[in-house]
Amino acid sequence: MEEIVTITNLYRDFIIKHRKWLLSAQQTVIKALNNISFNIYKGEMFGLLGPNGAGKTTATKILCTLLYPSKGTATVLGYNVVKEAQKIRPLINMVAGAERMLYFRLTARENMQFFADLYNLSRLGLKEKIDDLLGQVGLLERADSPIEGYSKGMRQRLQIAKAFLNDPLVLFLDEPTLGLDVQVARELRKLVKDRVNHNRMSVLLTTHYLHEADELCDRVAIINRGKILAIETPKTLKKQYHSRPKVHASVGGTNQKSIEILKSLEYVKNINILSNQIKDETVTATCDLIIEVLREDDISRVINELFQNLELKVFEVKRYLPSLEDVFVQMIEQSG
Ligand SMILES: Nc1ncnc2c1ncn2[C@@H]1O[C@H](COP(=O)(O)OP(=O)(O)OP(=O)(O)O)[C@@H](O)[C@H]1O
Numbered sequence: 001m002e003e004i005v006t007i008t009n010l011y012r013d014f015i016i017k018h019r020k021w022l023l024s025a026q027q028t029v030i031k032a033l034n035n036i037s038f039n040i041y042k043g044e045m046f047g048l049l050g051p052n053g054a055g056k057t058t059a060t061k062i063l064c065t066l067l068y069p070s071k072g073t074a075t076v077l078g079y080n081v082v083k084e085a086q087k088i089r090p091l092i093n094m095v096a097g098a099e100r101m102l103y104f105r106l107t108a109r110e111n112m113q114f115f116a117d118l119y120n121l122s123r124l125g126l127k128e129k130i131d132d133l134l135g136q137v138g139l140l141e142r143a144d145s146p147i148e149g150y151s152k153g154m155r156q157r158l159q160i161a162k163a164f165l166n167d168p169l170v171l172f173l174d175e176p177t178l179g180l181d182v183q184v185a186r187e188l189r190k191l192v193k194d195r196v197n198h199n200r201m202s203v204l205l206t207t208h209y210l211h212e213a214d215e216l217c218d219r220v221a222i223i224n225r226g227k228i229l230a231i232e233t234p235k236t237l238k239k240q241y242h243s244r245p246k247v248h249a250s251v252g253g254t255n256q257k258s259i260e261i262l263k264s265l266e267y268v269k270n271i272n273i274l275s276n277q278i279k280d281e282t283v284t285a286t287c288d289l290i291i292e293v294l295r296e297d298d299i300s301r302v303i304n305e306l307f308q309n310l311e312l313k314v315f316e317v318k319r320y321l322p323s324l325e326d327v328f329v330q331m332i333e334q335s336g
């Protein structure tokens with residue numbers, strides 16, 4: 001498989017100053033990236049997942065040639081990010097959800113034209129391409145008004161349209177769906193998926209929406225405090241999740257008594273009640289229960305018990321499968 005991005009033993013330190021007294025300051029070194037290595041293959045969508053301050057944006061900026069590494073090497077499309085940055089830039093693009101990367105006084109169309117000029121794109125067919133991209137992100141109607149009057153989500157959509165201007169071979173998406181409404185976030189995911197499938201574009205995605213990473217990414221790296229904890233497919237990661245078997249039941253008629261009955265079963269280890277509080281014995285609440293049992297065999301026992309419990313109405317019951325979020329939380333907690 002062709003490697004499109006290669007990071008080897010990469011470090012990035014930041015030196016920050018703390019003011020002590022009026023004229024004296026103390027320096028601290030922040031190890032934003034502390035010896036990370038990974039690669040991204042052609043046509044792959046690779047997720048970089050980690051809590052705030054883990055180093056995701058730092059890694060993305062280094063690959064986009066916006067920041068130098070302190071030590072180690074990184075190549076994109078075979079070019080070194082430090083020595084051959086000029087060769088990389090025309091071939092990549094980026095969306096940074098948390099940063100202001102547009103010109104607010106310009107209209108959407110003018111922004112697109114401006115970035116097209118920066119990329120030195122041919123004028124031939126450019127107008128149609130810009131209209132097509134603005135149409136795909138639903139901005140055609142407002143294309144000629146200055147974007148300072150746009151909502152946050154509309155500006156974000158424009159960033160996404162801008163990201164496809166130069167038909168990048170590698171796209172860097174740093175929290176691309178931050179602040180987007182559900183529908184537009186879905187459309188963006190579809191747009192990216194289509195490009196990956198048709199053009200064999202490679203993508204590095206950072207996101208705090210783990211369902212998004214689960215849906216899109218072929219492999220993900222979990223990063224915390226500048227170190228990589230795991231690199232796996234989402235499916236493999238979920239298999240590695242360590243916990244007792246669980247049952248997910250949507251039930252009606254829950255009250256203290258019905259929950260106490262379930263809790264008193266010797267094979268029930270824990271019950272997590274999602275949605276709706278159970279306030280007192282008279283409340284008839286509908287809620288989701290995640291029931292943790294001791295062994296595999298106890299799954300059918302607890303399901304039987306749910307149906308036999310005269311207080312409860314069972315609407316749906318199934319085995320609870322861990323989500324990527326469960327695995328992520330567990331890994332980050334264990335890494336300390
Ligand atoms: N320009 C900078 N100057 C000083 N420290 C910085 C700078 N940029 C990043 N850092 C520090 O490096 C660490 C990693 O930051 P980074 O922005 O890469 O995290 P992140 O994983 O993108 O977090 P988030 O999920 O909040 O976006 C943090 O401790 C941050 O404070």
Ligand SMILES: [Mg+2]
Nearest residue numbers: 056057058174
């Ligand atoms: Mg970030």
